[in-house]
Amino acid sequence: MPDQSAFTALFPVKDENVKPLQALLNAVGQNITKEREVLMDKVEGLLPSTLRQPGGRCFLEFHKLTTVHFLRWVLLEPALDAEGKRIDASLAFATDYDGPLNAHIDELIETAGPALEAIFSFCDPAPATGALRSYLLEAQRSYEAFYRGHPGRSVQQIWGDSNNSEEELRKALGKGLDGSPQPATSEDAVARLRRAVGQSGWKSASTAGEPQKPSLGSRSLWLSVGAILLLFAILAPSWFLRCAVASVVALILLILLVGSWGTILNLLDRRDQTRERRVLDRQGPPPDPDGSEDPYVSDRSRRRLMIVTDLENRRGLIQNQMTHVVNVKPGKMRLRTLRIVLWAINFLGSRIFVQGKLGDIPTIHFARWILIDDNRRLLFFSNYDFSWESYLGDFIDLASDGLTGIWCNTTFFPQTRIPAWMIIPRALRLVLSTQSRTGNQSATRLFEQGARREQEFKKWTRDHQVPTQVWYSAYPLLSVVNVNNSTDIARGLFAPHSGAELGAWLRKL
């Protein structure tokens, strides 16, 4: 099964190069044609004179990339950290890719080498001639958490003009169904669909692979654990009793540990908030090459917000992207908490949420969290379906605990009081209610405030969003639900079905 991974690299940019690089990236990002390439004449004037290629038709041919799901360049402007110290500008380059990293980098260089060189020539240092490969790899940063909405599917499997993507298969099947007369029975429909596939020349029925299952929720695992415990209880009752007592003690210790940890965070929070204000009062807004006002405080900078919103809902796409950067609150305690929470999110994201939903959110293709600038800032990249408003709504309605858990460790986040002593009991209740699928899940939450302060949280998110100058999606017309549904269609096409299964499969078409 192809493995999807995240590549992130950060490159320092000198102040005097910020403006010209921004201009070039804007030109690249705004001139991606329908054929998914960037023409030379749109960017020529913005390139350093040594790197201009006279007569070149194409600057960047995104459509030739076969390993890339999503790709972005974002310029992070100079800023101040939570303690008022300066952070220099940098360029972030990120891809969600298939297969081994080496092959991916090789393809990038082969397909877009001169363009990469031209863009990175604004960074400090610029890549040496012919050394792009090591240049990219040396700048790579590891993530704290990474999530995939349709794990195990390659770009080629999801989307492609050639006759082997699942989207092509779905279309071919649709055509088979659309002719008249309408199929009268399920068997009739299936026979017709199999015929249609034969005629369409669709090739790779076997690529779909087996569906991934949450690897902790497996019933047999829990049954065997239960059986072993039961065995112990029968064979060695006293030992079992000791074990039970030890578990209760451990649970109490855990509640105490998490409780005191949370209490300390609450105390720190009060101090941090006054400090955040003081730093702002003393330093004024962070430096901004545009001369516009600080976007980190309120929506005073309407202009910046318009740049961000104008990059959203582009024509011909149903997807959107987000780049979000925010200062981590000062102190080791905060950083440690953040790391633990992100580790947990990464764990859940790679083991439990492997069927298209993060928590209950069914619209995220890829998301990642990275600590940057010596752990002083948290960078978040996301490729999601539909509008920002719906994405944020899903965050708040379906995943506020995770978000609050992460971002309450960053500055200016809507006030969060951690219910320190209740975290573990509430978490247990949450797990139990999810397992049994009964009761009102919305009533059980770890945190009551934070991201649940709907309007404030949305404002805060906007305040810390950064324009993503260049953004490319390999399959801009497919939602996460579409991708996963099309895989189900491919998997079920030649599989034997019982009556009810057949009905369910036909409904996916």
Add this chain to the structure above:
Amino acid sequence: MRLSGASGVELSDIQGLVQRGYKELPAAEYILLQVTDVPRARAWLSKLADRIEPATATGHDKADRASALHLALTYQGLQALGVSKELLDKFPLAFREGMATLHRERLLGDRGASSAANWRWGSAPCQPNADEEGLCETDPALHLMLLMYAKDGPTLSRIKKSVLDELDISGLHTITGLDTVFLAGPECDPTGSPNGPKEHFGFRDGIAQPHIAGMPSREDGHAIPGNIIPTGEILLGYANAYGEMPEGPTDANGQGFGRNGTFLVFRQLHQDVVGFWNYVARQAADKGYGPVELAAKMVGRWPDGTPLVESPTGPKSTLQTHDRFVYAGHHSHPDPFGLHCPIGSHIRRTNPRDSLNEDPQRSLELSNQHRIIRRGRSYGTPLVADMDPTKLMAASEDHAERGLHFICLNAAIDRQFEFVQNLWANNPKFGGLYDDPDPLIGVLDGERATFTVQKDPVRCTYADMPRFVQVRGGAYFFLPGITAIRTLGTMK
């Protein structure tokens, strides 16, 4: 003294339009105004405030009511009347920016003939680099809208004259008047059916409305728990679905200029009635549905209003204004897969009720975070006088301008109106579909749209569905509380 509802909702300060749509007052006109002389406009507002109809304690009107009057203002209108910058900055961004920014045009699908540059009235497109102040100023600038309702045409003319002349409107310039028409189909009681007349495509309109907590309504007897939304979902100054005060010029206790106000979204929607019925007649030929049946599948109700989920095989006169239903968890015909009422039908997408995700109860809660109160009226002569679908289908193109003056009320434009238009109506991926926008009001980017009808053993699709509705004008207004209108009148 203020008249308050059961839960402290200040009825006597809330404009009555929030509570009721004046179906018994079939004549209506909307007048768009520009402030030209600020002191005189303020004096006029002071007098007007006394004539604005408040909400009532029962939701019923006086039996002899002959007219009603309401006032709404744009952001530019508030600016022109001298509202302080401090107060203005508290209004939500969507209202401040207006409907016609590049960002909102994309969200709402206002492109091509529907793009704001081609509107007959409303705000001009904003440029990303426009100055902080005076964004999107048009000439003439749209500042105020008067909404007038009357029991008949002569009464309406008299009201109009009295408001415009006797109140000395010389501080204001009339930009345009928007006429309306009451389309009573064969099933509708022409003297004022309580539950909605028809719209130009021939379907009964305006049936499903949420109940505002604490607001008495004459449909109270029919209110079901799943259809009651917190007061702050519509009115500023009260707690919303998240238990917070809606963004606006009120303090943490909900007091202040914004209290008892709401945001009024106005869109003039042109309807291509001939195009709609031609498409339906052409498509219906070979897939087993008659034209009216296919049209009903697209709408989710039969032309007389009967919901498909209740009665999939044909209309039932007892169910014409029926609204007490859900989809997935329906008590007698559960329809989680859209076999009765298609997933992509207009009424199922614009209010998905309990069918948004796998958990019906949670779905209902989430759907209710995006409700709007609809108060629109049709305009233009109907293609066929009695709105009979068969005759509509047979009628030939007359190129007349007709459509709907869509009006809705909500406290958070971005989370309610814009969300519904963008994520539920325009989104071709709604409910796991691939290329299906809302068949009536949706807009699909790029290629042409399809409509899918779920059925046994497998769905059928109707391809190449054109756009039947175009936007002719629009703006975001604030519909203030009556005290706030008085404040505007006396503002210095």
